[in-house]
Amino acid sequence: EIIMPRPDHPRVLCVANQKGGVGKTTTTVNLAVALALHGNRVLVVDLDPQGNASTGLNVPHHAGVPDVYDCLIDNTPLSDIAQPVEGIPNLFCVPATIDLAGAEIELVSVVARESRLARAIAAHPEKFDYVFIDCPPSLGLLTVNALCAAQEVLIPIQCEYYALEGLNQLINNINLVRQHLNPTLDVSTILLTMYDRRTRLADAVEQDVRNHFGGKVLQAVIPRNVRVSEAPSYGQSVMTYDPGSRGATSYFEAALEIALRGVDNGGAA
Numbered sequence: 001e002i003i004m005p006r007p008d009h010p011r012v013l014c015v016a017n018q019k020g021g022v023g024k025t026t027t028t029v030n031l032a033v034a035l036a037l038h039g040n041r042v043l044v045v046d047l048d049p050q051g052n053a054s055t056g057l058n059v060p061h062h063a064g065v066p067d068v069y070d071c072l073i074d075n076t077p078l079s080d081i082a083q084p085v086e087g088i089p090n091l092f093c094v095p096a097t098i099d100l101a102g103a104e105i106e107l108v109s110v111v112a113r114e115s116r117l118a119r120a121i122a123a124h125p126e127k128f129d130y131v132f133i134d135c136p137p138s139l140g141l142l143t144v145n146a147l148c149a150a151q152e153v154l155i156p157i158q159c160e161y162y163a164l165e166g167l168n169q170l171i172n173n174i175n176l177v178r179q180h181l182n183p184t185l186d187v188s189t190i191l192l193t194m195y196d197r198r199t200r201l202a203d204a205v206e207q208d209v210r211n212h213f214g215g216k217v218l219q220a221v222i223p224r225n226v227r228v229s230e231a232p233s234y235g236q237s238v239m240t241y242d243p244g245s246r247g248a249t250s251y252f253e254a255a256l257e258i259a260l261r262g263v264d265n266g267g268a269a
């Protein structure tokens with residue numbers, strides 16, 4: 001039996017990269033399930049109007065379901081919106097519906113527009129061990145809300161040629177949020193995703209990323225694995241869909257590393 005330590009303090013991680021298709025949602029869903037299956041109380045906040053994290057966790061998110069839009073725009077408490085994830089005790093999801101597509105624009109004229117999500121999470125009566133915020137592929141006000149609500153940023157990087165391109169823009173935005181809105185925000189974790197062992201390119205990208213980000217890069221690397229991409233169509237994470245697959249075992253290793261680092265840092269990074 002593997003011991004997955006629980007953090008001393010609630011950890012809020014923003015999963016961000018303005019590039020689409022790099023594995024943000026897949027990482028959010030699978031880390032959340034891995035941590036919840038090992039005794040942690042975990043909340044996933046789906047902050048992408050596409051609602052992929054809600055789909056992946058099989059949480060209803062059709063039009064009319066109370067969603068994160070209601071929290072951001074109308075101040076509805078998160079406890080009225082969060083839904084339990086079926087089959088995974090201790091895991092909850094704040095879904096995104098199509099309503100969220102308008103929020104980026106509507107937020108512009110709202111009071112304290114950058115800190116709506118931070119306030120909602122802070123006001124939540126129940127404390128979670130982990131909150132994962134799945135960001136949309138942009139650097140707009142939704143992502144800024146996630147960066148203001150989090151203590152840590154987790155950046156998934158796809159092992160491909162243009163991997164590091166565009167990351168400067170994300171890092172600049174994180175620095176701006178740190179300077180003006182959330183002084184303790186830390187890029188704590190980089191995760192290499194969709195790694196293809198057969199290509200020399202993947203190896204070169206890995207070396208580049210490790211040289212650039214040093215110890216922030218998890219030792220665990222997520223391979224490209226068809227079971228990972230099949231799981232969402234069954235409304236499951238790969239952790240439950242095929243626990244023995246290389247996708248599942250590597251996401252478990254990544255979750256364990258994140259949990260152990262949290263304890264080493266004395267809780268929040």
Ligand code: ADP
Nearest residue numbers: 020021022023024025026194223224225228229
């Ligand atoms: P993002 O949220 O950054 O847009 P996703 O997590 O949705 O990225 O991943 C993009 C696509 O790649 C999805 O179809 C997903 O199923 C697939 N995918 C993600 N990680 C893997 C992996 N390790 N192996 C195979 N397919 C993957």
Ligand code: MG
Nearest residue numbers: 024025048052
């Ligand atoms: Mg996504």
